[in-house]
Amino acid sequence: MRIGELARRAGTSARTLRYYEEHGLVRSQRAANGYRAFDEAELRVVREIRELLAIGFDLDDIRPFVACLRAGHESGGVCPDSVAVLRRKLAEVDAYLGRLGEVREQLHAQLTQAIARREKACPRRSSPLPRS
Amino acid sequence: MRIGELARRAGTSARTLRYYEEHGLVRSQRAANGYRAFDEAELRVVREIRELLAIGFDLDDIRPFVACLRAGHESGGVCPDSVAVLRRKLAEVDAYLGRLGEVREQLHAQLTQAIARREKACPRRSSPLPRS
């Protein structure tokens, strides 16, 4: 399989695949003319990469998952290194959720306050409060 | 007040203040020698900028708040434009919280699954499940 086909099948671009290869995530043979020749299995790999990227992983985080697939596992997440990354990411996400929740509170408070002051300054019949 | 003092008092750097000025957020007079001369009131402005940045606003979002302060309001958030930004940001944060929650679920599911498979493959006495 050449790069264009893999790109189409994986729903991404040739540029992107070259980038992954450059960073050691995807592998290929070279044909006599210099064209990359990808193994069928790389499709699975690329899909794993794309899924994890979409979740917010960076390429370094993804390496263990690719290695896990290459080791023959059906899922990229079952190997110890992958599990470690999953744990770390979960912790990161939880921390971020916490901070974001605080930010939400601040925003909500500011908004409520601002609207209250507006009401005091020039009162109307009904005041559209932000939901929640 | 010169730039160094303002930077110290606002807890940031001269570089940063020049950047804000360059982008129209902070104002200054110029002394005969070319040095910037900041009004006392700019301290309040810079602090507002810093607070909002810390919350996750970008400089464009912050503009209305600065304008509001310059208009003489005690809080930067009470003017209509600021309120609009607050609403939009709240919506953005809520949306992000939603997505992040989904991501958290995915991570948690993957982790649980991976650990379950590990248990099946090489059972031990106790299995440390990730919290929550």
Place this chain on the structure above:
DNA sequence: GCTTGCCCTGACACCGGCGGCAATGTTTAG
């Protein structure tokens, strides 16, 4: 032979909020 469609490498652009350096002028304290 010509066109079309692939493929190759290399390299710049992006985004945003600065950090940091260079080269130079100003003020101030000792």
Place this chain on the structure above:
DNA sequence: CTAAACATTGCCGCCGGTGTCAGGGCAAGC
């Protein structure tokens, strides 16, 4: 007088995953 501390403008670097262009080579149908 001099050194230190401050100020100025201007420009490059960063981060990461791509888009995109430049300037080529290869394959295949007409």
